[in-house]
Amino acid sequence: xxxxxxxxxxxxxxxxxxxxxxxFLAAGLVVxxxxxxxVEALQIMLRGALGSQYGLGYTLYYTTxxxxxxxxVAVAFHAGHFNIGGEGQALMxxxxxxxxxxxxxFLPWPLLLPLCVLGAAAAGAAWVFxxxxxxxxxxxxxxxxxxxxxxxxxxxxxxxxxxxxKMAGSMAPETARFVPAATLPLMNQMAAWFALTITRxxxxxxxxxxxxxxxxxxxxxxxxxxxxxxRTVGANPDAAVYAGISPRRITVIALLISGGLAGLMATNExxxxxGRLINEFTAxxxxxxxxxxxxxxxHPFGIVLAAMLFGVLYQGGAELAFDKPKITREMIIVIQxxxxxxxxxxxxxxxxRIAALYAxxxxxxxxx
Amino acid sequence: MPPPxxxxxxIDKRFGAVHANNAVSMTVEKGTxxxxxxxxxxxxxxxxxxxxxxxxxxxxxxxxxxxxxxxRTPADAIHSGIGMVHQHFMLVETFTVVENVMLGAExxxxxxxxxxxxxxxxxxxxxxxGMDVNPDAVVCELAVGELxxxxxxxxxxxxxxxxxxxxxxxxxxxxxxxxxxxxxRRLADEGKTIIIVTHKLKEIMAVTDRVSVMRRGAMVGxxxxxxxxxxxxxxxxxxxxxxxxxxxxxxxPQGVVLDVKDLTVRDARxxxxxxxxxxxVRAGEIVxxxxxxxxxxxxxxxxxxxxxxxxxxxxSLNGTMLDCxxxxxxxxxxxxxxxxxxxxxxxxxxxxxxxxxxxxxxxxSDEPGFGAGPFLDRDAVLADCIRKMASFDxxxxxxxxxxxxxxxGNQQKIVLAREIERDPRLLLIxxxxxxxxxxxxxFIHKRIIALRDAGKAVLLVSTELDEVLALSDRVLVMCGGKxxxxxxxxxxxxxxxxxxxxxxxxxxxxxxx
Ligand SMILES: Nc1ncnc2c1ncn2[C@@H]1O[C@H](COP(=O)(O)OP(=O)(O)OP(=O)(O)O)[C@@H](O)[C@H]1O
Ligand SMILES: [Mg+2]
Numbered sequence: 001x002x003x004x005x006x007x008x009x010x011x012x013x014x015x016x017x018x019x020x021x022x023x024f025l026a027a028g029l030v031v032x033x034x035x036x037x038x039v040e041a042l043q044i045m046l047r048g049a050l051g052s053q054y055g056l057g058y059t060l061y062y063t064t065x066x067x068x069x070x071x072x073v074a075v076a077f078h079a080g081h082f083n084i085g086g087e088g089q090a091l092m093x094x095x096x097x098x099x100x101x102x103x104x105x106f107l108p109w110p111l112l113l114p115l116c117v118l119g120a121a122a123a124g125a126a127w128v129f130x131x132x133x134x135x136x137x138x139x140x141x142x143x144x145x146x147x148x149x150x151x152x153x154x155x156x157x158x159x160x161x162x163x164x165x166k167m168a169g170s171m172a173p174e175t176a177r178f179v180p181a182a183t184l185p186l187m188n189q190m191a192a193w194f195a196l197t198i199t200r201x202x203x204x205x206x207x208x209x210x211x212x213x214x215x216x217x218x219x220x221x222x223x224x225x226x227x228x229x230x231r232t233v234g235a236n237p238d239a240a241v242y243a244g245i246s247p248r249r250i251t252v253i254a255l256l257i258s259g260g261l262a263g264l265m266a267t268n269e270x271x272x273x274x275g276r277l278i279n280e281f282t283a284x285x286x287x288x289x290x291x292x293x294x295x296x297x298x299h300p301f302g303i304v305l306a307a308m309l310f311g312v313l314y315q316g317g318a319e320l321a322f323d324k325p326k327i328t329r330e331m332i333i334v335i336q337x338x339x340x341x342x343x344x345x346x347x348x349x350x351x352x353r354i355a356a357l358y359a360x361x362x363x364x365x366x367x368x
Numbered sequence: 369m370p371p372p373x374x375x376x377x378x379i380d381k382r383f384g385a386v387h388a389n390n391a392v393s394m395t396v397e398k399g400t401x402x403x404x405x406x407x408x409x410x411x412x413x414x415x416x417x418x419x420x421x422x423x424x425x426x427x428x429x430x431x432x433x434x435x436x437x438x439x440r441t442p443a444d445a446i447h448s449g450i451g452m453v454h455q456h457f458m459l460v461e462t463f464t465v466v467e468n469v470m471l472g473a474e475x476x477x478x479x480x481x482x483x484x485x486x487x488x489x490x491x492x493x494x495x496x497x498g499m500d501v502n503p504d505a506v507v508c509e510l511a512v513g514e515l516x517x518x519x520x521x522x523x524x525x526x527x528x529x530x531x532x533x534x535x536x537x538x539x540x541x542x543x544x545x546x547x548x549x550x551x552x553r554r555l556a557d558e559g560k561t562i563i564i565v566t567h568k569l570k571e572i573m574a575v576t577d578r579v580s581v582m583r584r585g586a587m588v589g590x591x592x593x594x595x596x597x598x599x600x601x602x603x604x605x606x607x608x609x610x611x612x613x614x615x616x617x618x619x620x621p622q623g624v625v626l627d628v629k630d631l632t633v634r635d636a637r638x639x640x641x642x643x644x645x646x647x648x649v650r651a652g653e654i655v656x657x658x659x660x661x662x663x664x665x666x667x668x669x670x671x672x673x674x675x676x677x678x679x680x681x682x683x684s685l686n687g688t689m690l691d692c693x694x695x696x697x698x699x700x701x702x703x704x705x706x707x708x709x710x711x712x713x714x715x716x717x718x719x720x721x722x723x724x725x726x727x728x729x730x731x732x733s734d735e736p737g738f739g740a741g742p743f744l745d746r747d748a749v750l751a752d753c754i755r756k757m758a759s760f761d762x763x764x765x766x767x768x769x770x771x772x773x774x775x776x777g778n779q780q781k782i783v784l785a786r787e788i789e790r791d792p793r794l795l796l797i798x799x800x801x802x803x804x805x806x807x808x809x810x811f812i813h814k815r816i817i818a819l820r821d822a823g824k825a826v827l828l829v830s831t832e833l834d835e836v837l838a839l840s841d842r843v844l845v846m847c848g849g850k851x852x853x854x855x856x857x858x859x860x861x862x863x864x865x866x867x868x869x870x871x872x873x874x875x876x877x878x879x880x881x
Pocket of ligand 1: 383384386387388406407408409410411412413414415763764773774775776777778803805
């Protein structure tokens with residue numbers, strides 16, 4: 001009988017915190033094992049990620065990408081599907097943004113910029129359409145098809161960037177620079193509009209987009225009829241059919257939204273930072289999104305928090321690798337791996353015990 | 369005299385604000401069949417779950433055969449000789465009977481030895497209790513009654529002396545019920561102790577030695593079955609006298625609402641499930657469909673409700689021919705005033721993970737009353753659910769509680785409230801009172817009859833023959849996907865119906881529709 005409940009603050013607050021603490025403990029052991037001081041390492045990481053405007057800017061810049069890809073996974077998950085193609089959809093989002101930016105450079109920015117953002121979302125959605133259609137109408141498993149589409153996206157991008165879209169005269173696989181009207185302002189530029197000075201980092205307007213996207217997903221899933229249909233299909237497809245909700249239609253719609261969100265990740269990297277389309281710009285953010293969504297329990301609020309945690313890990317990890325030559329980049333990946341392991345994959349490992357402890361303390365009997 | 373097989377004393381259990389068991393004590397003598405009855409949500413399943421170690425009681429003690437026992441997990445319960453047969457069978461569908469019974473007792477890396485040991489035990493038990501089950505049959509090919517026997521055998525092979533059966537007859541045909549009861553008596557005569565939870569007083573009278581009654585979390589009494597009557601038990605359960613018979617005036621049928629002609633349905637494998645069914649339902653009448661479950665009733669309901677595509681035939685609603693499997697999907701049909709209470713509430717009628725209020729708008733989530741444009745107005749949804757819960761006396765009346773946490777009968781009331789409160793022109797209703805207590809049955813029957821008297825058309829499918837005969841103005845009998853006969857309830861009897869249900873044509877006169 002799984003029909004048992006513990007209060008939300010316990011399952012959504014204490015349990016993830018304990019999981020993260022255990023992950024850091026395990027990572028600390030590894031750090032100690034190679035002869036470094038784990039406490040010092042943690043300090044460097046946290047200071048590097050949160051201790052300065054510079055560090056914070058980078059942390060939030062990474063966070064932005066993870067929010068988009070995490071939300072993408074979550075929306076598909078609510079419809080009962082595991083979209084692990086965020087990586088490919090984000091790459092295509094970059095292509096969509098670049099196509100708009102390069103083909104309509106004469107437009108004024110109030111037109112061009114929104115079109116570029118839409119182009120990113122539309123291309124991400126388009127890239128998931130075939131897997132979504134095959135899943136809905138042919139039952140081809142979305143996990144397999146989206147993995148394949150990740151490879152296709154990566155190779156397609158390479159082909160375009162060394163061929164048709166390559167900037168003339170350049171040796172690198174990249175397009176020409178976009179006109180300024182097609183790029184997002186950096187946070188320090190925006191601060192300057194209000195006569196504030198902050199350190200220049202890659203953090204840009206798309207961070208605000210990411211927060212808005214989280215609000216959008218929350219409203220969509222819990223406050224709209226479509227969200228209700230998505231959750232019904234995800235939880236009980238037979239009940240959906242009975243209710244007159246078409247699981248096929250909803251599957252396709254939910255996955256298109258998911259792909260669109262993944263595509264928006266490109267606004268951060270391509271429209272915000274690079275100002276041109278480059279190869280492999282997603283740098284694994286699509287996959288981190290899976291861990292972020294799992295850890296955030298597919299709730300936008302949790303996803304924003306989890307994305308920040310991974311932002312801290314990325315930025316703090318980079319600082320740590322820089323400060324402590326013994327701790328290499330690979331070590332940082334190990335630490336991230338622990339977080340994914342304990343907070344994502346093993347998220348239930350301590351949940352029962354914590355619930356039992358809570359029950360003992362309060363005299364109520366619950367289980368998570 | 370030996371000590372009682374089970375002595376539960378002062379069992380207390382709360383779920384948040386719900387006091388599911390309030391200082392409950394219950395004694396069950398060895399070698400008896402003991403009934404446990406009570407309204408929906410009275411706490412029967414909770415009490416049995418505590419006995420079987422699913423839940424830990426907040427306080428109270430359990431003694432098995434006079435020995436105080438600490439039962440914390442089902443493993444403890446099995447160790448103490450307690451076995452449980454769940455209403456929803458816990459069998460692996462693709463395994464054979466032997467493989468299922470062997471689960472948890474495979475006996476080493478290779479399963480051959482465990483299998484032969486289990487096979488021997490199975491043979492001995494089947495022989496001792498007259499249960500014939502083919503040990504090599506694959507479980508998904510067995511009938512419901514046989515599945516239940518496998519569950520019972522599973523418990524016995526594990527050495528159970530005490531068997532708990534939670535609503536074991538809800539899914540059985542009348543014949544299967546009889547077989548089960550013969551078996552239970554025999555087990556009790558051999559010294560086993562049986563606890564049976566049920567809502568059917570007839571069965572309590574037929575098979576039990578004593579019966580305990582729960583009301584709102586408390587034990588209100590234990591009586592000797594031979595010293596009581598269904599009416600007395602009902603009064604103990606509900607706290608007032610309950611109408612055990614349905615009272616209804618004559619029907620006043622008006623124009624045809626549902627007109628089904630030559631409706632034929634095939635399943636995914638192409639097997640004919642519904643064979644040229646032809647009938648009509650008029651406004652202001654209840655047409656009942658009787659039959660052993662699995663004879664095409666589900667397919668009939670689902671096809672009319674727009675969930676299945678027919679292979680042939682036509683359906684007209686209010687004189688308009690429906691575009692079955694095309695434009696007339698469940699949503700379009702609801703707009704035309706068709707409402708549908710599905711037979712299996714867990715599979716289709718509810719989303720167990722949703723809060724009750726969300727389950728209560730399943731299929732109505734697009735109605736304008738629940739929000740503007742694409743948005744759902746949570747306050748409106750909650751308010752609507754509170755209203756429905758009040759009018760159907762759903763307990764606890766908490767619209768934010770997860771659907772899965774309501775007792776079976778209360779879940780059913782949520783589905784009924786959702787469909788009936790929407791003022792249907794045609795109501796399709798499958799198994800309206802499965803798992804529902806007698807107080808609620810009385811209430812549900814009244815609502816169905818009130819609907820009829822308000823000039824609505826009702827098509828009722830139930831495997832409870834008594835229910836079909838009591839409610840319907842006309843009864844159609846189905847067997848093997850065909851409609852094998854039509855009767856007026858006053859012109860037939862159980863024997864006549866039984867023959868029709870078995871597909872044997874009977875020479876009783878057919879009544880004009
Ligand atoms: N895990 C749970 N969490 C919260 N409430 C629960 C839980 N399990 C049961 N309840 C509540 O406890 C009460 C008793 O439920 P129980 O299932 O024991 O009733 P029941 O007598 O078996 O009813 P029915 O005849 O409908 O099956 C109900 O109000 C139910 O909603
Ligand atoms: Mg129950």
